Amino acid sequence: MDVKVRSGDSLWYYSNLFNVGLDLIIDSNPEADPSSLQIGQTIRIPGYQTTQYRVQTGDTFWKIASERRISLDAIALLNPSVNPKVLQTGQTILLPVHITYRVVDGNRPYDFDLLTSDLNKLYALYPFIRRQTFGNSVMDKELVELQIGNGSKIVHWNGSFHANEWITTAVMMQFLNDYLLALTNKETIRGLEILPFYDQVTLSIVPMVDPDGVDLVLNGPPEGEYGEEALRINEGNIDFSDWKANIRGVDLNNQYPAKWEVDAARKPTSPAPRDFPGYQPLTEPETIAMAELAESRNFEKMLAFHTQGEVIFWGYEGLEPPRSMAIVNEFERVSGYEPIRYVDSFSGYKDWFIQEFRQPGFTVELGQGVNPLPLEQFDEIYQETIGIFLASLYM
The missing domain is CATH 3.10.350.10 (LysM domain)
Structure with missing residues (x-):
């Protein structure tokens, strides 16, 4: 909601008038000098709209x-x-x-267009969100990172590394909406005060790492060469529900230089619906962009959301820091998911993150069943995951 500054107005006054945190108003108006507002200047009030x-x-x-x-x-x-x-x-x-209600409904097929529409709605209502395009997919779709908060502790979440695991994006976006509502309404989530996290934590979110793959699974092959090649890789089958890879048939979560050669020796050697690690590490624009994002930030911890199994993988080659155990034990307490330290699988984003930065990294496998998980599980998955989202902020 936009207002025009009058004589004597201040951001502090607006904070009290609308009962919205001052920091949220300041960050919604980065071009405004809080100490010298200009009469007639437009100021955005987050969490409000007009009727x-x-x-x-x-x-x-x-x-x-x-x-x-x-x-x-x-x-x-x-x-x-x-x-x-x-x-x-x-x-x-x-x-x-x-605004006291969600504008995001995650419980539906969640493709790139729906993500873009929901991001635009959220940014219009909550302009303190910092939104940037940090890369592009093979088909030139924007890879978007959101940042919320001003804390020195930077916590990163990402979803839809795998195409048929798109429900992770839906879960993440619905929680993001609830988080923003709690911030602007000074509410709690599960009894936890949310507003203090705004100054303690900077939340970094990449909701959809593989937008081309997600659209392929949900909407079928696109027109043109990429769609034709995907059909060829899928042996002419127009059902792409089993497809995990990006549009070029490269599994994005097997693309990282963390014992990549071990996985490459035992996985498909050419583009495939799943598990092909590429002809070498970091060949795909999506994986390159995610690596560069981590290198440009100082993530205090990283959570990659996948499906399925209701487990949390948290170790890599003994390089994970000691505090990872305390964090994953809290994740287990709040979700019921089983922590698994080591597994005979390498070259994932979590593996590479731990190897490169020696910080806590987690692969969180949501839900149970066969991917893509049915939307009938959405509400249960969402309730299980809320505690993990919250614990990642306070642990």
């Missing part, structure tokens, strides 16, 4: 404010050209609406 109201006979600003539990001055601020003493029946005014 039109048609004046009824007998209405006054005070009556409308009282009935709708809105601050009288909030109405005046949104209607600077309206004389409150001479309201006309049928006249249209603007009223502030505090």
Whole structure:
């Protein structure tokens, strides 16, 4: 919601007027100098939107404010050209609406277009989100990272490394919406105060690592050479539900130089719906971009969300730091998922992250069954995962 600065207004005043954290307002307006607002300057108020109201006979600003539990001055601020003493029946005014409901519904097939639409909705409502394109997929779809918060501890989440595991993006986006609601409404999630995390943690989120693959699984092969090649790799089968790879048939989570040659020796040697690690490490634009993102940040911990198995892989070659055990034990407590330290599988993003940075890295396998997991499991998976999302912030 946009407001125009009046004489004597301040961001601190807006914070109190709309009951929104001052830091959230400051970060929603990076171009504004909090110490010297300019009259007429546009200021964005996060967590709000406006609605039109048609004046009824007998209405006054005070009556409308009282009935709708809105601050009288909030109405005046949104209607600077309206004389409150001479309201006309049928006249249209603007009223502030505090958003207390989700705009993201993760419980549906979650492709790249839906992700983009939901990201645009969230950014419009919560402009303190920092959004950047840090790379592009094979088919030039934007790889987007979101950052929320100002803390020195940077926690990273990512989803949909594998195409038919797109439900991880849906779960992550729904929790992101709940997190933003808790921040702007000063609410708790599972009894945990959320607003303090804004100054303690910087949350880095890549919701969809493999947008081309996700769209292939959900929408079928695209027109043109990439679609034709995917059909050839899939032996002419138009059902791509088993497809894990990117559009070129490279498994993005087998692309990292962490004993890559061990996996390469025992996996497919040419493009395939799953498990082909590429002809060498880091050949795909998606994996290169994710490596460069980690190298440009200082992630305090990293969580890669996959499906399925209700397990959490947390070790790599003894290089994981000691505190990883305490963290994964807390993940187990809040989710019921089983921690597994070592597994005979290499070259994943988690493996490479631990190897390169010696920081806690986790592969979290959501749900049970055969990928792609059915949406009938969504609500159960979401409830199990909430605790992991939260624990990654406080551990």
